[in-house]
Amino acid sequence: MTKNAELAAWVDQVAQLTKPARIHWCDGTDAENDAIIAQMLDSGDLIRLNEKTHPNCFLHRSDPQDVARVEHLTFVCTREQEDAGPNNNWLAPEEGHAKVDPLFEGCMRGRTMYVVPYLMGPYGSPYARAGVEITDSPYVVVNMRIMARIGQRALEHIEAGNSIVRGLHSTGDLDPERRFIMHFPDELMIKSIGSGYGGNALLGKKCHALRIASAQARTEGWLAEHMLILGVESPAGETRYIAAAFPSACGKTNLAMLVPPAEFDGWKVWTVGDDIAWMHLADDGQLWAINPEAGFFGVAPGTSLKTNPNCMNTLGRNAIYTNVAVTPDLQPWWEGMDGDKPAELIDWQGRPHDPANGPAAHPNARFTVAASQCPSFSPQGDAPAGVPISAIVFGGRRSTVAPLVFEALDWSHGVFAGAAMASETTAAATGKVGQVRRDPMAMKPFCGYNFADYWQHWLGFGPKSGKLPRIFHVNWFRKDDNGRFMWPGFGDNMRVLEWVLERCAGRAEAVKTPIGYVPEAGALNLDGLDLDRKTVQDLLSIDPRVWHEEIDQIEAYFATYGERLPQALRDQAARIKAALEDQLAA
Ligand code: SAT
Ligand code: MN
Secondary structure (H helix, E strand, O other): OOOOHHHHHHHHHHHHHHOOOEEEEOOOOHHHHHHHHHHHHHHOOOEEOOOOOOOOOEEEOOOOOOOOEOHHHEEEOOOOHHHHOOOOEEOOHHHHHHHHHHHHOOOOOOOEEEEEEEEEOOOOOOOOEEEEEEEOOHHHHHHHHHHOEEOHHHHHHHHOOOOEEEEEEEOOOOOHHHOEEEEEHHHOEEEEEOOOOHHHHOOHHHHHHHHHHHHHHHHHOOEEEOEEEEEEEOOOOOEEEEEEEOOOOOOHHHHHOOOOOOOOOOOEEEEEEOOOEEEEEOOOOOEEEEOOOOEEEEEOOOOOOOOOHHHHHHHOOOOEEEOOEEOOOOOEEOOOOOOOOOOOOEOOOOOEOOHHHOOOOOOOOEEEEEHHHOOOEOOOOOOOOOEEEEEEEEEOOOOOOOOOEEEOOOHHHHHHHHHOOEEEOOOOEOOOOOOEEEOHHHOOOOOOOOHHHHHHHHHHHHHHOOOOOEEEEEOOOOEOOOOOEOOOOHHHHHHHHHHHHHHHOOOOOEEEEOOEEEEOOOOOOOOOOOOOHHHHHHHHOOOHHHHHHHHHHHHHHHHOOHHHOOHHHHHHHHHHHHHHHHHHHO
16 A cells, blocks of 8 residues: 555556556565465465575466567557657557557456565665566565565655656466557556566566666666676775676676686686676766666576686576476586486476487576675675776677677777677577677667667767766677687676776877777787687687678668768767778778
């Protein structure tokens, strides 16, 4: 129940539409969580994992047709189609409502309707924003409790008069034909039906903290980005912060929790966030970032003590696993985990594992766990002001073309580098895996308005401050002619982060190329790495012919934004192309 009459009226109205058997206002307490978990264990919605090895951990198996985000069913409903842009599926607001409202009619009959007040961002942060998610999914409630700050304190924030994003969610009948994720930025409203999966259903995450928040950020002068936030502490005890954008399932969680290699004695990486950053230009001229989330919803397969020890040490307790496999004694298991594959496994669909059915864990199997449990969780992770960002890093998954790292020449060029990002698709969204697509700033699925306006918004920061972060582009995923990754990645990415921060401090050496500054031979610390000279050269090489073609493709992509495309981006493409042509002619 609430003192906020508007909120109470909306809850009433939703109840009349969806006809739940009962309404439960979530207070976020342990007792409440225990009761919901007990009821989910009863219904089979959750399975308790091995209490000895994984205390207070649970497995949830999704409907096999409901295991990833559904970009083709995700809509941004603005009055004008142009405002949603070619990067979004669009419906006029009244059409959007008309499409989903009938699906909500009576959809909660016999079910409990949970009202979940939540806060995105640290308590007491001027940058935190509230929302209320109404859902009939207890799985959503227990996950939201880990991912956001839910319950009484969030409700108090709302009752103090702060505005809210309203999210209505029902798993409906899970029929992909009746599944829609609708956003109404002008109404600060989300309606999601037919899916119980993460990004489709935990509405605080991608729907609120990215799609709706990016549109709010544009009008209010800040940035809501698909970025991890990490701190790098030097042996001298100085910590500098990096925000980095990568598409889903491209290693954000691993980078955020990086353990430096042995050669980096005394260096330490601190995790602030692994998925979303809200960044504001503060009075000191610096960009300060908060992580609006309180937990990690990370990809399980590939996570191991080798690839991400901090994550493995976070995961073993108080975690919810979704679509992983289990051993006969109910320990979670996934492909890429340490040790030998157990002889017997139950797969993610609950069947005895048969490799003929594919991997034992779904490739997009996930864990949900509190950030505060992470051994590398930053002492500044809950700081109301956030952390000052020294460098912004953009990165895609590209087996060719993009070098290991380059630095943009200036802010505008950095915005171009972000806007021109491309990456191979992953299992985080339904559809084909491994297709190269343009994924500007890793926001293709998440930008709640026209990308052309979004790039203009980014460009607009340039003249506002002389202390903006430097912008970089990285690619950990380049492959050699035999299809093998050339860069070891994971902890060794520290070598690139060190160069990035040294550049920010005005120290590391670089060569200027048409596409940006690339490390000079010897400027990257490769001590202790078994990489031959040729591989290092190839990793840092920029082939003018290949890049000329790349810029052609970038221009063709930009052209789909027509007149609305900022001239500065057209100019960047033309400048790079001319420089490449000079190189080819020489
Ligand atoms: O499914 S989520 O959107 O929550 C995770 C991701 O795809 O980045
Ligand atoms: Mn993500």
